[in-house]
Amino acid sequence: MSLKVSNLTVHHGAIRAINDVSLEIPTGKLAALIGSNGAGKTTLLRALSGLNHPTHGAISWMDQSIIGIKAELLVRKGISHVSEGKSVVPELSVRENLELGAIWRRNKKESKESIETVVSIFPRLGERIEQRADTLSGGERQMLAIGRAIMSKPQLLLLDEPSLGLAPLVVEQIFQTIRDLTNSMNLTVLLVEQNAMGALKIADIGIVLNLGSVVISGEAKALIDDPAVRSAYLGY
Amino acid sequence: MQLINTILIGITAGSIYALMAISMVLVWRSTRVINFAQAGMALLSSYFGFEAVSKFGSFWIALPVAMIGGALVATLIEMILIRLLVKHSSTGPIAAVAPIIATLGLLGVIRATASMIWGGQDVRIIGPVSNDGFTVNGTTLVFSPLKLLILITVLVLMLILSIIFQKTNIGLALRASAYAPEIARLSGIKVDWVRTLGWALAGATGAVAGMFQTINGNGTLSPDSIDFSLLLVSGFIAAVIGGLDSLPGAVIGGLVLGLMISFVLMYISGGLFFIAPFVILLLVLFIRPQGVFGAKAARRA
């Protein structure tokens, strides 16, 4: 009962963006995937949610292989992906963006209840529920993006740089919410981050990716104390 | 009196252009293709309508037949041609022109096929009510019961479409897939099928435009009909005025265009029938290149 990636290789044209990556995240744990620009973090995440097609290797979720399954079908298996850069539809209202997350279940009543849940987590979204998403601030958009993912009642949440372009105070808030959600909804989370320190602080597991390969992985606390990680990614 | 006449004629014609513009916008939103074959598809659908009229003798049976036929044709085209097009010709110098060329080719194929089946001569579709103008205070208007009926039907159709788009899950899926296909996929929407659905809706809408264009004119239909060339150009121009991405924009674009053409023909010269839309298009593009309702960056995308 976990997310398991073994010997995964993904190509971007002729470039090998992910090279023989293996990792495992137990159910209910929050894993932070850190690494510099171009390390392949986003590529890995997109492969997990079915947006990229791996050339080699295996991915299993809940002891089931999910390789080759399209993104739109993986949602039905409890995998929700919040892609990079505030993944909301700017032309739709906040409510419609949320409804989008539950659309595949085709159950209006359940969708309404889920909206209430999301609004209780992010009261700001409740205040702006009829506004168009492009009128929201960066932090609110990120909340909306996570809210949309929660609407589909996921078990595995894939987050791509939720802190990107946000003010430090807002980042802290978002990270705390992610931690709380992991606990309260018993989610398994893979959090891709540039903000290594912030991510490792809330994570159970830390994974460091460099040039398409896993260089270090282990308990997040241990990674924070690791001198090599410190100097390369935490900056002190 | 002449003024009222001009306005009413303009609005009726404009509402038909608006339907055509809606179908072009639907296609543009779902696959980012300007479908120059849309009028050809409308023509084909109108022939289906003609067959139904000859068989059942009722316009009100023929209209849904044309719509269903139009939707089926559009579905087939999307599933075969457009999907192949996306697969084969989305890179290289041809990428920018490939969809244009392919849909123009499609227009040619449809016209030639229609000519082979139904011949080059006119066939006749008779409207459900008279196209003789109303008489007010002893003067006869050009505005007729038929035009009134067209206007009402178009309004009802637009209302139905806007309910579908604003209030239903299908509408939400259509909009999300148009604006942000990747987010739509990540939300579990089968975007490929939503695209096909967009084409089907466009086919049905275009079919109504074709039927009405036929009965609003002299009631005849032929593969080289000037009415359909005009429908092609006007639908496109109305969609551009509306900004290509916006359904309300398409409606307003159609009405504005219909009125402008009507005024030009009535007050300047009847011979400007074909050149007027072109001039109007140029004016619009010069004043506001992104269309009246379009987003700023749309033109470069």
Next chain:
Amino acid sequence: MHNKQSKHTLLFIAGGVVLYFLSGAVDELRVYQGASIAVYVIAISSIILLTGYSGQVSLGHGALMAVGAYAAAVARIELNAPIIACFVIAVLAAAIGGALLGAAAARLTGPYLAGATLALAIGLPSLANQFSILGGEQGLLFDVGFPPLSLGEEFTQYKWFFWIAALAALISMWAVKNILGSRYGRTWRAIRGNEVAAALCGINSARSKILAFTISAGIAGLAGAMLSMTIGTVSPSAFPLALSFSLLTGAVLSGITTLGGVMIGAVVLVAIPEIADSVANRLGSSERVTTNLPGFLVSALLIMTVLFVPNGPVEQFRAHKVKKANSKLEKK
């Protein structure tokens, strides 16, 4: 560079000599078809210059051809101008029209430009009905006169058409080839590739797009005058929307970015009616099918080409050769 240019010139002269002997060896129908091919070569090269190199789409070249044709005919009738002057006037008139259209076009891209030029293609020929000098629906006569007696008694009218058209085709191909190889050609390709990057390199993209449109229109005008020479009249019905579409088909068949393939498109366009005829006859089908089969084939061919040989047969062949060479290298 200079060497290459003189090589091109020699090549075109050699082509002219071959055509000269060819025209004497075949029958009248073939000579007439040869003239049509030459007309298409001119018209298609104007499209290739515009679409393939400068990246702008025009569905209105039929209308620009009409402008050239009418200008030539009016000059012939009203001013009694010599035939060569008529052709020059055709080029100039269409180029002016092209410059105006180009000024509008420079603001537009892709589908917007296509739609605007489409509207022009539908609208402009009908304008002829507005002015009595243009002869309305019947159009104007355009008579280039009999071949000069010095060419001999057997020299037919069609052969004369062929000579003029072939010469015009050679000259315009030579001109296009040189323009594309010049600074302007490179500028256009840069803009087609990436307009923003080109602008950052100091290229005035609007100006050079307008220039492309102007030159292309001038060539189209020449093609229009040649077309009406072979028909003998200029009328709105000679420049239907279908003509603009055929030209685009020809350009795509030739390979939209390869001027060298231009003969392919021209020959196919001329051959299609004949092929369609024989197919229809073999099938023994009705007149309806026979008359519409050419249109059907042209359009179907257009779709097939875009789908399966999107960059044209010449480019396809080249890519195939490169691939083969690469795999050979790899084996070594």
